[in-house]
Amino acid sequence: MPRNTLWYQGVARQIARGFRAFDIEVSFHCGLLDEADLLQWINNYNPQLIFEMNRPRGDISFLPRHIVHICWVVDFNGRPITDFNGSDITYLFGPKWIEKFPFNSFYRWFGPGACEQEYFPEACEFKYQSSFIGHIPRPWSPGELSRNISSNDKRLLFSEVLPELEKNFIEFKSRLKIPEDYVDILYDIAENVFGSEVVLDNVLKYDLSGRLIRLLNRQQLLDKILDITNLAIFGPANWLEWPNYKNCYHRFLETSEEMRWVYCRSRFNFHENGNGMHFRVMDCMASGGLIFIPKGEYDDRTGGIKNFFMSDKHYVEFDIGDLEDKYQFYVNNPRQAQKIRYSAAVIIRENHTWTHRVKSILDDLMYLGYKIG
Incomplete structure (x- = not known):
């Protein structure tokens, strides 16, 4: 590892x-x-x-x-x-x-x-209406924002490029598949908007394809959830550095036992990642948790979640535009929500353990x- x-x-x-x-x-x-x-x-x-x-x-x-x-x-x-x-x-x-x-x-x-020995359902009362388990990057520091990323004498600060990056990453999200795709967008912005060239180091590469895109995706989802319902956030203490989320933050979950405890006791669990077949998804389903997963363009392709699970039978598929409606439907139909929890746990045990x-x-x-x- x-x-x-x-x-x-x-x-x-x-x-x-x-x-x-x-x-x-x-x-x-x-x-x-x-x-x-x-x-x-x-x-x-x-x-x-x-x-x-x-x-x-x-x-x-x-x-x-x-x-x-x-x-x-x-x-x-x-x-x-x-x-x-x-x-x-x-x-x-x-x-x-x-x-x-x-x-x-x-x-x-x-x-x-999923490991059936560490993730399994149990009968319990809900403690959290909605929960999200995951990481969020720290806010950009003054030093990071003031980085000169130009490769020539003409200074180009990261803070100048950042708004353009955010706009392009959202607009052209479907084009972003591997780290090189993020770098290409940076090169294009530097040349066409600022008339400059960029020098890359490993930190900047990760800031593009690991940090910024994760931050944009999670902010979009969590801001929408907070408009709809109460949210409990679990993960590293970075969440405390974000004013919008610090009051929702509970703690870092260190063990599979702690994660299973939250999955079981959350009426709704939310996932945000370009990959529906994620560790969180497997573990939540195995624990008998109901998980909301954003719709993705690769859901029907090799490795996509719809090759293995059915929406509204094993999980709840949503996009930002219909999230509130989907959420309210399962609030009003708790029996249907429970059927999904049960079906998800069964299909994980039968087809998606680490033994499989x-x-x-x-x-x-x-x-x-x-x-x-």
Whole structure:
């Protein structure tokens, strides 16, 4: 796993259970190992397969060739998609990334499962009318806004470009699929609006494709929810730095037990992400929570949520324009809402646990001629 946090520890533990269901010996580590530590880990465990999140084989050229390497790209972290090369199998979390993957090696969409041992329904009373679990970036600092991003003598401040970026990211949202697409918009704005060129660093790349777009999407959704109903927000303390949201903020949820507790006790849960098949979605459904998911252009394509679930049977589909109507319908029809909660938990247990996901990995390995276990 990329970092050593409680959330990554939980995901690693849940995936490991999936492999162990097939009598495969598993060890895992949270926080990417450098060359010396990874080679020592290999010496200790003698693995046939290494499964890493967000690190391709191209980053670890020292990895012995006989070890099969799978890279699951969940977050680009501002890196171009062309960085993710060399692995025997590449799994892509975002459905829209598939059409942009440039290599001929084996790749496909791969989404999370749910752990039935950690996420399951329980009979309980609702404590929250609506809830949102997730992260929001911090507000831009004065130093970030005053950055000179010009590559020549003509100064161009990030604060000057930001309003144009926000406008273009909203208007051309459907074009934004991989980090390079966000960078292209910045280049176009700098040249056509300001007559300048831009120098990019890794921080600015992430600010575009990781930070700004997430901020715009979440503000749009949460502002609409707050016009409709009370909202409980759970996540990092960054929420306290936003005047509109700080009074809704409750706490950071560290464990799967705490997240399940909130999913179960929220009458309505809200998701905001370009990917409907998200960790939050799987875990909420497995917990018997009713989740509202925004309509997306990739819902019917490979990896899209409508390939696996039915709107108004397993989740509630909405867009900003009809959110209030959808919300009010399920307020007035609690029995229908309960049917969705039940159906969602059943279909997760029957088709979308980590055991199911690992089975698909093993099928891919067999197809490619690798025998694991």
